[in-house]
Amino acid sequence: MDCSGTVLVNIGNHFDLKASVFQAPRRGIYSFSFHVVKVYNRQTIQVNLMQNDYPVISAFAGDQDVTREAASNGVLLMVERDDRVYLKLERGTLMGGWKYSTFSGFLVFPL
């Protein structure tokens, strides 16, 4: 995933900007949410939230008539220490890049 965007908040430094991977500093329940914005093109996109190599949830954006449309979803996840959580563009392309897209995660409570 090419993330040329800005990481607004990265307290604890557990988000790897280069690879756009969140690596859990400790075991617990985390809240993750994302809004991936596609710019007008002919393709449907599917975005997966991945935990290690497993797709947890998906979101879609497929309208061909609008300029910008977001594929959004969110989830509470039980995460083990050092688990890697990241977004994967499963289908389609983001020709215009990730502008306006967000990906947020925080610890709700430790286990």
Place this chain on the structure above:
Amino acid sequence: MDCSGTVLVNIGNHFDLKASVFQAPRRGIYSFSFHVVKVYNRQTIQVNLMQNDYPVISAFAGDQDVTREAASNGVLLMVERDDRVYLKLERGTLMGGWKYSTFSGFLVFPL
């Protein structure tokens, strides 16, 4: 609500999978969010987040040209002990089921 999906996280066991009802273990402020995905069909759906028998917020999905579209919303709610919070399909049908839909809630702080 027929929830044939997976409950990814259910710490405390306060989410009733059968009926898809969250029952609050204690008084406090909870964050709830949902993304209900409808598969291509001719109908507009309206999804309500219900607290007991009262609709708190609504979300809509009504595009007829796309394969999958989500009705999404989220809210902070003051919830009394034993209050029941759940989703209700107020309008339309989900012929393809609830696949890819999510419903999340967690305690932000107790009162």
Place this chain on the structure above:
Amino acid sequence: MDCSGTVLVNIGNHFDLKASVFQAPRRGIYSFSFHVVKVYNRQTIQVNLMQNDYPVISAFAGDQDVTREAASNGVLLMVERDDRVYLKLERGTLMGGWKYSTFSGFLVFPL
């Protein structure tokens, strides 16, 4: 921003209903999310989440074929004491008002 809606939760009284501005009671990481619903009209809307006078994230709704469509996004923000966080309609109009729209913020952890 004309917010004629209901504030469902305003613990701490740090949300100014009149101006729809959240003023941070203390320094910390806050989670903000919004869903601004536009009713059928010909215009594309762009909604900005503003921190003081700076736009942090944007969301768009531009489909002309649907009755109701939401411009949604969310973010974790590092906020200083007395910072003001609010929504701004950067482009377009909301002729039907803010019905069904939500704007939520809470402290994830203090700094």
